[in-house]
Amino acid sequence: MKYLSPDEIRELKEGGYDRVLLEARADSERWESANRLRGRIEDAFAGVTLGDGIGLMEGEGLDDYANAEVLTRLHDQDERTDWHSLTSDDLDSYQSSISFTDGEGMRFHLPAWILAELRDEGIVGLIWSLCRIGPHNEHQFSLLTPEQRSVVRDFLELMRDDPDYTHERAEIDAAIEHIWS
Numbered sequence: 001m002k003y004l005s006p007d008e009i010r011e012l013k014e015g016g017y018d019r020v021l022l023e024a025r026a027d028s029e030r031w032e033s034a035n036r037l038r039g040r041i042e043d044a045f046a047g048v049t050l051g052d053g054i055g056l057m058e059g060e061g062l063d064d065y066a067n068a069e070v071l072t073r074l075h076d077q078d079e080r081t082d083w084h085s086l087t088s089d090d091l092d093s094y095q096s097s098i099s100f101t102d103g104e105g106m107r108f109h110l111p112a113w114i115l116a117e118l119r120d121e122g123i124v125g126l127i128w129s130l131c132r133i134g135p136h137n138e139h140q141f142s143l144l145t146p147e148q149r150s151v152v153r154d155f156l157e158l159m160r161d162d163p164d165y166t167h168e169r170a171e172i173d174a175a176i177e178h179i180w181s
Contacts, residue, residue: 005028005031006028006031009027009028030158030161030162033158034118034158037118037151037154037155037158038115038118040150040151040154041111041114041115041151041155042111043147044111044145044147044148044150044151045083045107045110045111045148045151048083048107048108048111049080049081049082049108050078050079050080050081050083050104050105050108051080051104051108052104053101053102053103053104053105053107053108054075054097054100054101054102054104054105055074055075055078055079055080055097055101055105055108055109056078056079056086056090056091056093056094056097056109057074057075057077057078057094057097058071058074058075058078058097058100059094059096059097059098059099059100059101059105060074060094060096060097060100061074062100063096063097063099063100080108083108083109083111083112084112086109086112088116088119088121091109091112091113091116091121091122091123092121092123095123095124095125097109098113098123098125098126098129099125099129099137101140102139102140103139103140103141103142103143104143105140106140106141106143106144107143107144107148110144110148110152113126114126114151114152114155117155117159118155127156127159127165127168127171127172130152130155130156130175130179130180131156131168131171131172131174131175131179132171132175133175133179149180152180153176153180153181156172156175156176156180157172157176159172160172160173160176
């Protein structure tokens with residue numbers, strides 16, 4: 001989901017693209033909401049580290065049925081202290097990790113995954129993972145604070161109103177009401 005910033009809208013208008021201005025106005029409002037959400041993400045997840053949790057590489061190793069020796073090596077190679085250092089390429093390269101991480105791993109990677117989605121560089125399965133929480137994966141979200149859960153809810157509300165997520169709207173609404181309320 002790439003929202004046009006006010007500067008990008010101004011450039012389009014100056015370039016004579018008047019037919020996109022109605023959509024651009026809606027994009028501008030979504031951009032403002034996304035920008036506010038970015039600040040809340042930074043605040044809610046400030047100082048979060050991976051600790052001894054499952055990181056991107058280790059999660060991928062679990063998905064690949066790696067042996068204990070390989071998993072230990074991957075665990076040691078994972079970024080553990082600063083989720084800001086995870087690039088969109090990192091997140092994309094290890095996107096199956098979202099299904100194999102634990103509570104510490106989810107808390108550590110979630111802000112990077114959400115921010116990547118807000119830049120339209122997100123991973124496949126983020127919305128699915130946030131909307132389909134049950135006995136098989138609820139442990140992944142057990143360490144989130146009320147403030148962090150609120151950020152996830154607001155992220156889903158933003159996605160629900162995004163034209164790119166029209167087909168997921170009912171599922172997002174149900175998750176907001178039953179999981180993230």
